[in-house]
Amino acid sequence: MTSSPAERLLGILAVVFASVLWGSTGTAATFAPQVSPVAIGAVAMGIGGLLQAAIAARGILRHRRALTLHWRILLTGGLSVGIYPLAFYASMHLAGVTVGTVISIGSAPLLSALIEYWLEGQRLTRRWMAGAAIGVAGMVLLCLAESSTHALSGQQPHALAGMALGLVAGLTYALYAWAARQLMQRGVPSRVSMGATFGLGGLLLMPVLFVTGAPLLASWNNAAVGAYMALIPMFTGYVCFGYALARIPASLATTITLLEPAVAAVLAVLIVGERLPAMGWTGIGLVVACLIFITVPLRSRPVLTSA
Numbered sequence: 001m002t003s004s005p006a007e008r009l010l011g012i013l014a015v016v017f018a019s020v021l022w023g024s025t026g027t028a029a030t031f032a033p034q035v036s037p038v039a040i041g042a043v044a045m046g047i048g049g050l051l052q053a054a055i056a057a058r059g060i061l062r063h064r065r066a067l068t069l070h071w072r073i074l075l076t077g078g079l080s081v082g083i084y085p086l087a088f089y090a091s092m093h094l095a096g097v098t099v100g101t102v103i104s105i106g107s108a109p110l111l112s113a114l115i116e117y118w119l120e121g122q123r124l125t126r127r128w129m130a131g132a133a134i135g136v137a138g139m140v141l142l143c144l145a146e147s148s149t150h151a152l153s154g155q156q157p158h159a160l161a162g163m164a165l166g167l168v169a170g171l172t173y174a175l176y177a178w179a180a181r182q183l184m185q186r187g188v189p190s191r192v193s194m195g196a197t198f199g200l201g202g203l204l205l206m207p208v209l210f211v212t213g214a215p216l217l218a219s220w221n222n223a224a225v226g227a228y229m230a231l232i233p234m235f236t237g238y239v240c241f242g243y244a245l246a247r248i249p250a251s252l253a254t255t256i257t258l259l260e261p262a263v264a265a266v267l268a269v270l271i272v273g274e275r276l277p278a279m280g281w282t283g284i285g286l287v288v289a290c291l292i293f294i295t296v297p298l299r300s301r302p303v304l305t306s307a
Helices: 005-022 025-029 037-055 057-062 064-069 071-095 097-120 126-153 156-185 190-212 220-245 250-256 259-272 278-293
Strands: 122-124 298-300
Touching (some): 005 250, 005 259, 025 071, 025 097, 025 220, 037 071, 037 190, 057 064, 064 071, 097 250, 126 278, 190 220, 220 250, 259 278
16 A cells, blocks of 8 residues: 655644543543543443444445454454553553553554554664664663652552553554554555454453443543543544555554653643652653654565575
8 A cells, every 4th residue: 555745744744633632531530530450441432443444334234245254454454442541540540641652652653653663574774773762762762761760659560550551552553553554454444444443342342441431420520531542542533543654564564653751741730739859851852753753654574586
């Protein structure tokens, strides 16, 4: 699948816009403290995913044979969509909005490129490895800064668990982005690929929402937070993300979303009142700098032919 320069630029801008929307999720969740992170994740991605399936329903029916043919890819994407929000919001709850977001989103481009390397035979370039080294260094500094902060307050085990869940979120994020793009490369339209993948994930999240979602109906404030999460960052954001995946590689798309932690960090400091040591801000700066170095991180391996 090739895209013109104009289409590529539109794809990049779509991911930038989606990243700004996603960067608000952690801060929005703090306005409903009575709602568990599991319930927040289930309502956000669950309802948002079902809405994506609804707008793509006709296309899903029209391309049902192709989706059935590639059911393993679809199942991989759906399961990843179901796991991602639970790990992501739990990570922010345990490690803080800033750290949870940076670990989850910062690890996704690295894991996405490795997935493409192992599953598609793509080559890791020196440019990608340089950017990856910067990103990893930034996440290490951030983890060290946050660990020292939580150690002083006696909450270090919770922070470490949150960081581990952030890595799970990063892996599942990379997997569903890869799965959706694989469907697109096999001839399934962007809206159908995203609708089917996120619709399946949304269905898997419905039992979780049923069990944990009662606090969302306890007040208008909680309900408003749940509606915002489902309609704006998740539904609108992922419609933009799907548009981008049809025009740029998944590894590039997930790399651009490194803008999300910067948005999340600024909002967390300005609105939530979080504080982060200088080492932590240095780490965030390095993660964002990774975006500069990783543009088109992979190229196809040359095919060797025998003489």
